[in-house]
Amino acid sequence: MSALKEQIAAAVNRVADELESLSHRIHDNPELGYQEFKAAGWLTEFLAGQGFKVERGVGGVETAFRATIETGDGPTIAILCEYDALPAIGHACGHNVIATAGVGAGAGLAAIRDQLPKGRIHVIGTPAEEGGGGKLRLIRGGVFRDVDAAMMVHGWDRWVPHQDLLGIVRLGFEFTGKAAHAAADPWDGINAVDAVIQTFNNVSMLRQQVRPDARIHGIVTSGGAAPNIIPEFAAATFYVRSASLDYLGELQKRVVACAEGAARATGCSLKVVESDTTYEPMRRNQALADAFRANMQRLGLQESPEMKDRLGSSDVGNVSQVLPTIQPYVRIAPEGTPWHSRAFAEAAVSPLAREGMLAAAKVMAMTTLDLLTEPGLLTRAQQEFRTIR
Numbered sequence: 001m002s003a004l005k006e007q008i009a010a011a012v013n014r015v016a017d018e019l020e021s022l023s024h025r026i027h028d029n030p031e032l033g034y035q036e037f038k039a040a041g042w043l044t045e046f047l048a049g050q051g052f053k054v055e056r057g058v059g060g061v062e063t064a065f066r067a068t069i070e071t072g073d074g075p076t077i078a079i080l081c082e083y084d085a086l087p088a089i090g091h092a093c094g095h096n097v098i099a100t101a102g103v104g105a106g107a108g109l110a111a112i113r114d115q116l117p118k119g120r121i122h123v124i125g126t127p128a129e130e131g132g133g134g135k136l137r138l139i140r141g142g143v144f145r146d147v148d149a150a151m152m153v154h155g156w157d158r159w160v161p162h163q164d165l166l167g168i169v170r171l172g173f174e175f176t177g178k179a180a181h182a183a184a185d186p187w188d189g190i191n192a193v194d195a196v197i198q199t200f201n202n203v204s205m206l207r208q209q210v211r212p213d214a215r216i217h218g219i220v221t222s223g224g225a226a227p228n229i230i231p232e233f234a235a236a237t238f239y240v241r242s243a244s245l246d247y248l249g250e251l252q253k254r255v256v257a258c259a260e261g262a263a264r265a266t267g268c269s270l271k272v273v274e275s276d277t278t279y280e281p282m283r284r285n286q287a288l289a290d291a292f293r294a295n296m297q298r299l300g301l302q303e304s305p306e307m308k309d310r311l312g313s314s315d316v317g318n319v320s321q322v323l324p325t326i327q328p329y330v331r332i333a334p335e336g337t338p339w340h341s342r343a344f345a346e347a348a349v350s351p352l353a354r355e356g357m358l359a360a361a362k363v364m365a366m367t368t369l370d371l372l373t374e375p376g377l378l379t380r381a382q383q384e385f386r387t388i389r
Ligand SMILES: [Zn+2]
Pocket: 093, 130, 339, 340
């Protein structure tokens, strides 16, 4: 291993206990999206202590931050942190580990600051991944405008340098009909619940004709007041997912058409509520994933094959659509532990999580160093980004 990489690993080891206690403190104080004031405070305090210049509330998001080390004119590499928790089950997605791996990578790079080639390193705090779309707001707020490549890690039960993520569109359908007595004057009514049921039936038929990576799933959010009133209002929410952005757009239109058809059939009027937090699919960047993999191997970490059928969604997908980005998976839980479970929340503070977090911090710092020292690597990552879709 190169001398600088040895120094990175030693620097991360020196702050290992501090990083672990920071990870546990975030875990013990779970905060929902856009309310991560404590976590953002502790993480920026740590980074400032490592010599980073810290900006809080970047991109117009109060609990976002950007910490920077600059050694002159050169490429800008970003390491991303997440630190939001889930309602009711706390850090069952292990974002405490993502956060401390990110700032740990920062510490590893800060230790070799004087020997770094010219460039800029950002550690960016990205709030509200669990549905709030924090990274979308940071993209719109210009936080990624000057970034040449970005990376983060996510906890899992295995190490995988690249996993696809499904894009997701959230659609609300609100049907308005006309109330009437359901026995005495049903012919005077227009039944909004029928429109919801017909939408589900239309979607069920559509489901047979979609590609295997597509997922369409919905719930009824409003379904009438009493059986003796023809429902004048009813509503449903659908999530539509696909691994291809183009196909996601196509599917979205077809699911909206299912609701439009139902409205026409029942005589209801329809309002389509489109959420502005579409999570886009993850774009692969082989050059970056390979660089990450090589540093994993340097540390003797065992890689598992990519899984094609257990796919989630994340707003890091949106970042991967605007610049070369990777989100490798890191082993922090025993094999078979599902995400968003109480078992995963427990694993996120286990010795395995400490091990995964420290290794991830080192691998990210080493990969960042590679990007700054080998201009060819960044060029390959950017060429791939521009040419392969
Ligand atoms: Zn999650």
